[in-house]
Amino acid sequence: MNQLFDISSDDEDIIDFVEHLERPRKRRRYQERKNHLDYWDDQEFYNRFRFSKPSVRRILEKIEEAIKSPTNWNHALSPIEMLLLTLRYYACGSMLIVVGDFAGVHKSTASKAIFKVTQAIASLRLEYIKFPETQEERNKTQLEFYKIARFPRVLGALDCTHVRIQAPGGENGETFRNRKGFFSFNVQTVSDANLKILDIVARWPGSSHDSTIFNQSRLCGRFENNEMGNGLLMGDGGYPLKSYLITPLANTNTRAENLFNEAQIRTRNPVERSYGVWKRRFPILSSGISLKTEKVQWIIVATAVLHNMACDLKEQDPPSLSPEEERAFNFVNNVPVEPVRRNGNNNHARTNLIMYFENL
Structure with a gap:
């Protein structure tokens, strides 16, 4: 057989690699994120996050500096989005993929955000407990x-x-x-x-x-x-x-x-x-x-800590x-x-x- 058409397995790997380089990179898709503070009325907001809107803002004031991202690179979650994601996780106890979909992020992003916010809130224990x-x-x-x-x-x-x-x-x-x-x-x-x-x-x-x-x-x-x-x-x-x-x-x-x-x-x-x-x-x-x-x-x-804050905030x-x-x-x-x-x-x-x- 003509050696021009006698392609070894190594040659096939090279061809696959070249074709992979020529393929257009898949564009990353970002899910739409709701502004929950504006979207829900007061009672619906409370039912989903277990805190009123003014109380959520008070909590945010306590932890914002500890949880905010240094840049908005890669469509980073804002501090309020991270806090609401965490409160939603506590309030429904669902799998990370479910609360991630609720917040418009991948479950791995949701996991990191929840743990970051959790640590920031728990660090207030000497003040509230x-x-x-x-x-x-x-x-x-x-x-x-x-x-x-x-x-x-x-x-x-x-x-x-x-x-x-x-x-x-x-x-x-x-x-x-x-x-x-x-x-x-x-x-x-x-x-x-x-x-x-x-x-x-x-x-x-x-x-x-x-x-x-x-x-x-x-x-x-x-x-x-x-x-x-x-x-x-x-x-x-x-x-x-x-x-x-x-x-x-x-x-x-x-x-x-x-x-x-x-x-x-x-x-x-x-x-x-x-x-x-x-x-x-x-x-x-x-x-x-x-x-x-x-x-x-x-x-x-x-x-x-949040339980005690809820008591203080009536x-x-x-x-x-x-x-x-x-x-x-x-x-x-x-x-x-x-x-x-x-x-x-x-x-x-x-x-x-x-x-x-x-x-x-």
Whole structure:
């Protein structure tokens, strides 16, 4: 055969490469992006982003310098577009490709923008998540709790809640499986009487017991070192009874004990209500976060910061959950708590409080 037509495989690769160079480069297409602030009326905007337009602008003022791109090269997202994209992700808990389409960007761009905004918001935690430090702040907090059920000296209501995540895999993956069988972070918070989060610990896997998380927390150390004076925490039966951590009686026999238990439960109730508001505002915390565990921790803290900002800005209550969301919320949050052994040395603290209710 004529050697002119005897083309080797190497020659074919060269020809394909030359043809590739001659082909016109595919033009990059940019999706149209809505101006959501102008497009939606106030209520529709709130339903989609869980914040009013003025509140979104306030949030933007706090983080704009940290998230803005140095140039508009490659049709970069503006700070307001990045913030709304992130809020939409928190509000619907959808896959990145879905919220990317909503914002008119590729899912990889959406992922980078969400994490950048999440870190910027979470970095505000020392400003927005803080325990009362001065005596004036403590007096105010104790008075607000006292108004609920006349329980004295209370600085916070303590509890844990599960934030659902995808199976993390790896050697320690099974430690994230909780007692209901799904994967989660067990997140400890302390709430004030107005549902604001005063303290948060978001690093423990779902199999961790509530009491273990508290005993290893910095807040426990501060109470153990008597930094909070005569202040008290309210906890449920999953916590050990301590001189500063008051739990309900398992059984009541007298009027004073009944009054004590009723007041203790009502005074502790704000932390449970705070979980309802927090997770209804940001359903991603209940539906499950399909990201690496390190990024999940940032999201938990960021949404806690936003929850407190919503409280400060007097935002309306988040919309009610759909029946499907309600089932998911109940499944995630009603994880049974194993009782812990009581420390008998601290019974006198609770006994003194029962005597206080006997004299009411």
